[in-house]
Amino acid sequence: SQDEEKLNEYMDELEFLAYTAGATVRKRFSQKMAKPNPKTFIGTGKMEEIQAYVKAHDIDTVIFDDELSPAQQRNIEKALEAKIIDRTYLILDIFAQRAQTSYARTQVELAQYEYLLPRLVGLWTHLERQKGGIGMRGPGETEIETDRRIVRDRITLLKAKLIKIDKQMATQRGNRGQLVRVALVGYTNVGKSTLMNVVSKSDVFAENKLFATLDTTVRKVVVGNLPFLLTDTVGFIRKLPTQLVESFKSTLDEVRESDLLLHVVDISHESFEDHIASVNKILDEIDAIDKPTIMVFNKIDKYQPEDYDEADLMVERTSVHYSLEEWKNTWMSRTGDDVIFISAIEKENMEQFRKKVYDKVREIHVSRFPYNA
Ligand code: GDP
Numbered sequence: 567s568q569d570e571e572k573l574n575e576y577m578d579e580l581e582f583l584a585y586t587a588g589a590t591v592r593k594r595f596s597q598k599m600a601k602p603n604p605k606t607f608i609g610t611g612k613m614e615e616i617q618a619y620v621k622a623h624d625i626d627t628v629i630f631d632d633e634l635s636p637a638q639q640r641n642i643e644k645a646l647e648a649k650i651i652d653r654t655y656l657i658l659d660i661f662a663q664r665a666q667t668s669y670a671r672t673q674v675e676l677a678q679y680e681y682l683l684p685r686l687v688g689l690w691t692h693l694e695r696q697k698g699g700i701g702m703r704g705p706g707e708t709e710i711e712t713d714r715r716i717v718r719d720r721i722t723l724l725k726a727k728l729i730k731i732d733k734q735m736a737t738q739r740g741n742r743g744q745l746v747r748v749a750l751v752g753y754t755n756v757g758k759s760t761l762m763n764v765v766s767k768s769d770v771f772a773e774n775k776l777f778a779t780l781d782t783t784v785r786k787v788v789v790g791n792l793p794f795l796l797t798d799t800v801g802f803i804r805k806l807p808t809q810l811v812e813s814f815k816s817t818l819d820e821v822r823e824s825d826l827l828l829h830v831v832d833i834s835h836e837s838f839e840d841h842i843a844s845v846n847k848i849l850d851e852i853d854a855i856d857k858p859t860i861m862v863f864n865k866i867d868k869y870q871p872e873d874y875d876e877a878d879l880m881v882e883r884t885s886v887h888y889s890l891e892e893w894k895n896t897w898m899s900r901t902g903d904d905v906i907f908i909s910a911i912e913k914e915n916m917e918q919f920r921k922k923v924y925d926k927v928r929e930i931h932v933s934r935f936p937y938n939a
Contacts, residue, residue, distance in 0.1 A: 633652050657803070748796050756832035792924055827859040
């Protein structure tokens with residue numbers, strides 16, 4: 567059914583996140599409930615089922631696809647005698663692993679402390695900390711037993727530090743002069759870094775894991791003699807922890823202050839429509855939804871149309887190769903005023919892509935300097 571399909575997609579994504587964080591997933595459990603149990607999130611029967619599995623297979627970590635309340639987390643932990651990680655903490659943990667600059671590290675640390683503050687009583691305390699793994703990086707490791715007061719002081723300090731860096735970054739952005747600013751936005755793993763590399767011929771880290779990009783990279787790019795600034799931003803994701811939306815304010819400022827958005831979509835992903843919606847929701851939250859936008863449908867080399875025959879096992883699922891004209895006739899081409907279909911990896915339709923970006927950047931440039939045009 568459709569519900570099952572959605573559930574599978576969500577579980578696939580959670581498993582991918584877990585893998586990105588360094589975990590190996592042994593089994594998935596799910597339960598259909600009208601409302602989560604306020605005390606234990608899942609029901610008694612399901613808890614027993616998981617309990618038995620955890621015991622039998624010596625499982626050390628159980629991950630939930632939602633944010634758990636501090637009490638739920640404690641209760642489940644008691645029942646399962648395993649480390650309980652919720653979606654929010656899993657995402658924070660990935661960010662903690664991957665933060666490169668001191669700015670990103672400060673942001674993640676702040677978000678982790680804010681997450682931990684209401685959970686300071688007895689979380690994970692009876693577990694061996696030496697085991698390491700998810701949830702044991704960052705503040706969880708050493709300071710969990712310390713008193714809330716210290717954590718609060720730390721939060722205040724980190725906030726002050728961020729305000730200072732925010733100011734520096736704002737100045738840096740201001741110093742970039744009058745160049746048109748273009749920002750790559752999109753769901754995580756859609757190919758933003760890859761596209762950045764192709765366009766700027768640089769070497770931005772790209773790998774098939776979620777959130778490979780944490781820190782924004784700004785590159786000066788020249789297309790057809792027209793220079794502009796291109797920013798690669800952090801990948802957006804469904805249910806992005808609110809602590810992160812807040813603490814990544816500066817990263818998102820790059821988006822808010824840009825003149826043009828390149829909204830990159832992984833067209834080969836079965837739920838790319840949901841991804842577009844998640845990205846738009848965040849753009850809306852930061853007041854960037856009305857910016858001029860080019861929809862960039864990437865990974866056309868892997869695209870398979872919906873209407874293949876499920877029952878026909880003899881027909882191998884292969885990707886289609888539409889011409890530009892054929893792409894123009896798909897519904898996707900009506901998702902915005904400016905839409906382009908590319909493969910950043912195979913470098914397909916890159917000329918059209920460059921031209922579209924050039925035209926838009928020039929338009930913005932001309933509207934800004936009407937006399938120099
Ligand atoms: P980001 O998280 O949006 O920055 O995505 P990345 O640039 O890191 O790419 C995520 C994964 O998708 C990597 O494994 C890339 O090699 C792959 N990828 C990027 N562009 C394409 C493409 O056009 N076609 C295919 N098949 N894979 C791509």
